[in-house]
Amino acid sequence: MVNCCDLVSEKNEPVPLKSISVELQVRDHVASVSSCLQYVNEEERPLEAVFVFPLPADAAVCHFSARIGEQEIVAEVQDKQSARDQYDDAVSSGQQAFLLEESEESSDVFKLSVGCLSPGQKASITIVYIIELSVQADDALRFCLPAVLNPRYTPAVSAAGVPEVSSASVIPYTLSLSVEVRSSDRISKLESSCPLDPLEFLDAQHTHATVNLTAGHRFDKDVELFLYYENSHQPSAVVEAGASAAPSGSLMGDPALMISLYPEFPADVMSSLASRGEFIFVVDRSGSMDCKMHHGNDAQMRIESARDTLLLLLKSLPMGCYFNIYGFGSHFESFFPQSVVYSEDTMEEALKRVKSMSADMGGTEILQPLKHIYSQPCYPDHPRQLFIFTDGEVWNTKEVLDLVKRHVYSHRCFSFGIGEGASTALITGMAREGSGHAQFITGTDRMQPKVMQSLRFALQPAVDNISVDWTVPEGVKVDMLSSSINTLFQGQRALIYAQIKGQSSGKKEGAVTVKYKLKDQPVTNQLQFTLQPTEDTGLTIHRLAARSVIRSLELEERAEGADAENVRKRIVELSVQAGVSSAHTAFIGINKDHNQTVKGPLLQRRVPVAHMLQMSMMQCQPMGMCGMVVQRARPMALQMDFDSTMHYSMASSNSMIESDDESDQKAEPLKDPVLQLVSLQKATGCWELNASLAAVFGKTEDEVTNQKTAQVDGSVWATVLALIWLYAFKSDQQVEWQFVAMKAASWVRSQKPDSLSQCVCDGNALLGCQVTEDMLGI
Template sequence: MVNCCGLVSEKNEPVPLKSISVELQVQDHVASVRSCLQYVNEEERPLEAVFVFPLPADAAVCHFSARIGEQEIRAELQDRQSARDQYDDAVSSGQQAFLLEESEESSDVFRLSVGCLSPGQNASITIVYIIELSVQADHALRFCLPAVLNPRYTPAAAGVVPEVSSASVIPYTLSLSVEVRSSDRISRFESSCTLDPLEFLDAQHTHATVNLSAGHRFDKDVELFLYYENSHQPSAVVEAAASAAQSGSLMGDPALMISLYPEFPADVMSSLASQGEFIFVVDRSGSMDCQMHHGNDAQMRIESARDTLLLLLKSLPMGCYFNIYGFGSHFESFFPSVTRSIASLDYILIPWMGSGVFLILTLIFSQLFVFTDGEVWNIKEVLDLVKSQVYSHRCFSFGIGEGASTALITGMAREGSGHAQFITGTDRMQPKVMQSLRFALQPAVDNISVDWTVPEGVTVDMLSPPINTLFQGQRALIYAQIKGQSSGKKEGAVTVKYRLKDQPVTNQLQFTLKPTEDTGLTIHRLAARSVIRSLELEERAGGADAENIRRRIVELSVQAGVSSAHTAFIGVNKDRKQTVKGPLLQRRVPVPGKLCVCVCVCLFPFSVCHSLNDYFLACSLESSNMMMIECDAASYEAEPQKDPLLQLVSLQKASGCWELNASLAAVFGKTEDEVTNRKAVDGSVWATVLALIWLYAFKSDQQDEWQFVAMKAASWIRSQKPDGLSQCVCDGNVLLGCQVTEDMLGI
């Protein structure tokens, strides 16, 4: 595949893009991002260039302008085809023109066409977009500035988006400044990159600024993590209408944003489901043979996914069913057939690549875990299918490494009422995946309703789609439009009701109907974006009303000034002095040929039944602790697990116990004789007690990873009702040099 980075010359060398400057303004849970890109034509002839680049999923582009010398060209948002025609006409007549449009297949990929730059001429492109900040498992708000665009797995009939490869060879620089304003105190600010110290601008610590340290090379995604002190406190924010907009329109009325981020009681969270159906879908494409990060001790992505899958299987409750699917140039399930005990499974397959790749997306009443480091080209088709099955499954998605598609990862989780996680840099995959498993096993909020209390003459129209489920660690933003006028009362209230494990919960929030200051239009535009995305989904579903829906999308997109699948930004420099003479040199990112994918299949040498009540891990996982990885034309054995925690997990039986043997003793740093000679109870009970003591004593900082493994082990011990258990724990502490109590072990 051609390695290309942004705009390239005939010699496949980056040419026009020289620097990127980003200003990030955060208001509570949303952000406005202003990016300025500096281009220069270093050719000896006039240049037309095309740059394909990523933006975060669900980003709403609301401004696009270009500056040539001292002249600024502010682009207008128009119907896509009309904008394309205007761009082509301008370029063919020698006028400078700029066209910015969203990919037809993926909402996180944009295409910028720069037309008719004279030799040696500079152009400064400014793009502004707004976005909701996602919530992480530790309650942080995450913003990501993606550095790379991974290759698309493309159906044969579709166009191919070029690859923007690793930014390590990109010659342009990046500067980034951040300003945060919040109604809640700012606790701290972290990043995957080096930052200057956080500077607070008020005594309440609700206003702060921070900058990316000088000298940063844009060789990886820039991730920012913002922490508030009272992250679970619900909030309601009203934004004033646009002064020039017509009253009664979305932009002409005040807009309301509700943030709902419930914190569930500990006793509810401890009541985990004991049964379920789980499907694990693992990317096996060639890119999964890349390292997780650039450090010396970095695992391969496929190895980390393999280790995580092992931990997941060991952590599932006894009453669960599971299957494993791999996808690369084709898909393959670990189990070729379905037993009668889970005959209710209904497989739904969709095309993934023109060469025959398929991905199993969902089952009836299942939990779907998807692991990938890239994405597919037909993202919108995938998300539509996930959305259509939302009442029969939940989808948990994991983006591995730099450049994993935000549109695919967050989109599948959003449409599948699940949760999205990104594993980048030196992040460990296991704790993030286990956090999602906790979500999958915990009860979710349902029967969500929203009621409004407003004065006479005022109404509230919901702009967000209904919320079907909500669970611990997931926040929902609800947008609404406030219509009408009230001569008296200036306050309103919203009451959010839901049920959690059959218990009713009520939250009531007060808000003002008249904002006292101009707060910008970020909430209005995000609300418009929410409506547009719902209309696009409705349009793709088909039907006789598709043309009217498309017309409504264009109308709302132009009115709100936010991008959509059917609109584009077009700017033309009509200054006659700037007309370009001579033949136009085209510079487009080369379209790669057919993807050459090395398909790696993780072959677990289990002898296994579908029910976890029946399955057991046979020879290689329980004895030699080896796994086979089979490629297209060769096979080899991966090295044994070196992580003692994963070694211990791999030795656990499906029932939750461990057997007393040399492999287990080696995890403890003992010989088999040392362990065997000290046993005072049944061998399996003794071995399981030792394993639990070791976990609590030596791996307490990784408890999120082994919590379910330990719960299953403790449950098994209690079911055995052994005599002399207290003495057994004492002997285990002596052998391992620990001080762990029975209460800590849960036995």
Template sequence: NFVCCLRVEMFVFLSVPLKSISVQLHVRDHVASVHSSLQYVNEEDRPLEAMFVFPLPADAAICHFSAKIGEQEIVAEVQDKESARDQYDDAVSSGQQAFLLEESDESSDVFRLSVGCLSPGQNASITIVYVIELSIQVDHALRFCLPAVLNPRYTPAASAASVPEVSSACVIPYTLSLSVDVRSSDRISRLESSCPLDPLEFLDAQHTHAMVNLSAGHRFDKDVELLLYYENTHRSTAVVEAGAAAAQSGSLMGDPALMISLYPEFPAEVMSSLASQREFVFLVDRSGSMSWKMHHGKGAQKRIESARDTLLLLLKSLPMGCYFNIYGFGSCFECFFPQSVVYSEVTMEEALRRVKSMSADMGGTEILQPLKHIYSQPCYPDHPRQLFVFTDGEVWNTKEVLDLVKSQTFSHRCFSFGIGEGASTALVTGMAREGSGHAQFITGTDRMQPKVMQSLRFALQPAVDDISVDWTVPEGVMVDMLSPPISALFQGQRALIYAQIKGQVKAVNGLIISSLQTKYNMSIILCVSVIKKNCCAAWQPLLTPILCFILNCCNTCFTVFCINADPLSELISDGIPNLAITSLVRNLITVPAPRSADGTASTHLLNRSMITSIYLLPCTLEPEPRMDPLLRLVSLQKAAGCWELNAALADVFGKTEDEVTNHRPAQVDGSVWATVLALIWLRAYKLDQRVEWQFVAMKAASWVRSQKPDGLSQCVCEGNMLLGSQVTEDALGI
């Protein structure tokens, strides 16, 4: 997270001065401090004033920055931005050594480091320390990511004028070492990574302290992702950090700090009393980069394909009676419906039809205008708006976007998803933070669907609000809240409270009792032991003299090469027949082209006199990959929750329609039989993907109950015989 990044395409011929990165990760329960040391050398034959760009997580808090050149070490101090720039300029102009670290005006997850007067052959050592909360994943793991796509590049300061783009590098010229130290009040279950690690070493008998290192020889060509698992994920905990010994008592650093982690569980009667419908708005990135693969492994989907599958799952999981709409955005935007519509069989099928044709064909990434359009739409009474945002990029006006989301805090919740390596942490985490929602990142071989369905679960849950926090502490002790007031709590969604303890604390290992009071007259009592211690989909610009496009003639696909003077042998193998298609080529040939950068469609006209010869090559189209069986089953479900008994459903089960029909109990309706079979199949063969189909199954079970059918027990028995399973009737929830 501390490597430097500048536009690769602009500076590909410059040497890269970064030689090594050493990262030490210290995890304390849900918070991590990251110590990064970077070693640079000026390999130019002249003095250099260089600029390094450090992408940092948007919600990171930098607590230390220092730089060392030779024997001289400079430790940073916080100053007003303009004052710091003036002092830096004065130092450089007078030939003094100086450093300037500042947050980018354009994006809160980019820091610029200006280095003045780096002599030829001179080494520089940069140290940065920051603290960050670890995000929670679908399986309750805590996630830390050191992204490889933010690779170091540098340029003379005068050439860096804007937020650098995120680009993946093919050649990694520096070394990386990473060590992880974990201490927790809970037992550590395991630590996993997308990269090879040395064996996890436990340093105490209770398994609350462990260490691990990144294996030697790691090639930093993909994100280093760490997933930390604790045994008692949902237990509320509190951690106290003692004040600094050298600091004065009563000062910010001198008094102990407290972090309370809450996983609220509310009574069922409270949750049911708060139940309400929702309006769901899905905003999907359709810029050109969404045609890229999700990862570099075998069988990887394109990002837009994964987004389409996810929308299918979302649309099938929505409850009857809600409102919904889908937006696609790039350089421009479009919406499926003029305004959100009631969820029904008709509107769902119309939306699915349009989802199937969604492509990454809308140019750049401009999210501000579609957001303004969404927020301009009136909200439906008793249907709180839930906004789901899917994007793989970053935008130039991040702060303006976040200000807009923040201005709508009380009218909606925002759930954001960063797709692929390089998605802007400032944009993705910022939108979720300002929209009181949840942010997720889908990288490497992660599947998008389970993470999105976790957020849907959060979006469907009612919020418990009007929360007050009272502290019961010994006499002479006060508690000052450091974090913003909690505006809402959601069942099963972690909330952190930070506070500082002031006054005489006689026992560090004492007992703290905290009471959270809500307007529903519920008290959540927390008693805890206190412990120390982020050709291609869009054609390349048409090149002269070669023009390549596709003709569809007689349902056969041909690739057409239009050649001026270059010999065909440079492009295609010998022996290709020259087909006479004069009748197809009039005086003007219209060439379909992709959308231009501003999102508008364009057409190129080629005069026939420009063409020397035209060759048609039969083109073998790759067959469409067969849809995943789970998605095939989900795609067949009706909006109300049931399935119809037909050949398509039988094929999902690996049966013929006759086989499925002949096993149906006589007294059971065909749709009830089909729906029970679907529920059995999900339980028997897709239990490991339950997060993805949980709402589909809930709708189905609810529909079966509403039919009040006879012979359900026999139906389940026959279904198990047909599908070769042993699922109980109770497990189906029918």
């Protein structure tokens, strides 16, 4: 949760964070995370510690407590302003108090204030949150324990009064992490970006397992876990009993239901991908994109990986669609004034400009390019698909999400978070509000496979007329708590939360039916479930459901014409009732049994959190924020803006489009043979027979030309060779070149060449492999 950094004294002497202990419990695809952080005030004066740290955007924080010696203080959820006032009053009078609050601008940033630690005193802080694990391209469930918190970019015009951030090297402390997994499905394996001890199974069925992070891990980067089940696409339903103390008829008092569905579309529909659309690629070109993708010696710069990805995307687009590319930083530019028809000429012009793209546009200001895109009229019969690539954080996350949501019926938004510290609130939020899909590229992940998976989603036929129907016994009613489902993707999980009202004296079975249309073809998915609650699950489903409702209400509150005060009141009531965090509430705990009040002026210390300034001049290493010493002059002095410790401001930078000479100087030879091959393909899908293509195969142009089947055109021969080479030698990267190959096969079929079988046979002989016509799709 929080990076292993220290409180820093006036003499730069650390007040050490003694340990971070995290317990992760996974039930099917839901995780409960309990983090314990222990601090000691080693200074000679009373201390107030304030630190800002990242959490996953969809986390429901449901417990916050502090232990001072033998005294444990369990915090309560209250209205945020009331909680702040109580905290200030308590700390000003010398009492120990603890405040945990969510940022009002971004749901993935929290601030913890620990007041009145006496000299030599120890404090143990426990924070618990629950979260749904996201499904990855390979069907793994991903959990991320974020260590990195990037600075919030603030435009210069908004930066007045924002203090500069000092940085210091991250101080290496260790993290202990224990993981327990229980599942109704058999566990296949568990992998991590960090070293793990061997996975230990606790039952013969392999449905219960534990594993620990290898001792000595330095928490200077995110910890990612990938959990694989044997039947990952198995639909499921869980009914959870309500809290006995909560009133009947309330969300917390009635049983709650969580449905997990994995839509499987008919094969004949999925085989025909869309050939129309408007594809807009929006690429972060702020200074941090000049950092490496990971810490390995062979890591690409982020902007280089983005250029390679754009090459793949541009080569994969269908003929006749529309496209455009935007670059943004503290300002933005587009390749074309408006989207243009995809052709050989426009593709080549775009590729030429892609080669000159640099991370030279300052900060991360995404709102203005989005406004410009949405102001452009859509093309009839060409659905707009937005692809957004960013590695940063913005100061106005909720404003960005509101803008995306307002235009949800005119486009789909696919978002990509690059590197550690990319805002989960921004990335997942844009995809959720834009009916698209979010991906995170971290560690040694390659950007291209994940982006091409999203392109496949974008090219899938749109799902229309989605409806959810319930079949339950008489006397029972089901109320949907989740927002309406407005998008479905092949094999991707759809979650539904619902409240079960009433009782049935007889039948204990129910069913949920999801109906939709796919290319005007009706599709039905149904799941049977029991109304009998499962064993005690600690109100996990209720709290996740409450979190879902709170998020919907927060969007409603910001909508134009909303009764904001009434909606805010509903948010606070539900947050307090469910005991989960929201933008308008906070956890407050006060040690009222503390006999001796703390005397004298109180020092305030900021705990540095790992963040990535990621500017090339700083060599893109993780940095820690140094402590600040603040004399506490009055109670309200603590009420600081969340982002004040993390803002940085960048001036406008150079133009995106450079001269041809500069472009040629910057362009480097592509190292990846697949990218070399793809770069030579024409927009129509064919290749030309030349020396550059032969070099990819490790041949001379004469060797390739001399082996050409006599009756076959040179471009057909070159294209068949390219397909054979891809399927024979690069099958492990097929997800990256699948659309390139589909275009090529389609082009070959359109040529209706003679002696195609002989051509494939001769190509196999030349390249030394055995690939069939059927495999090539020609």
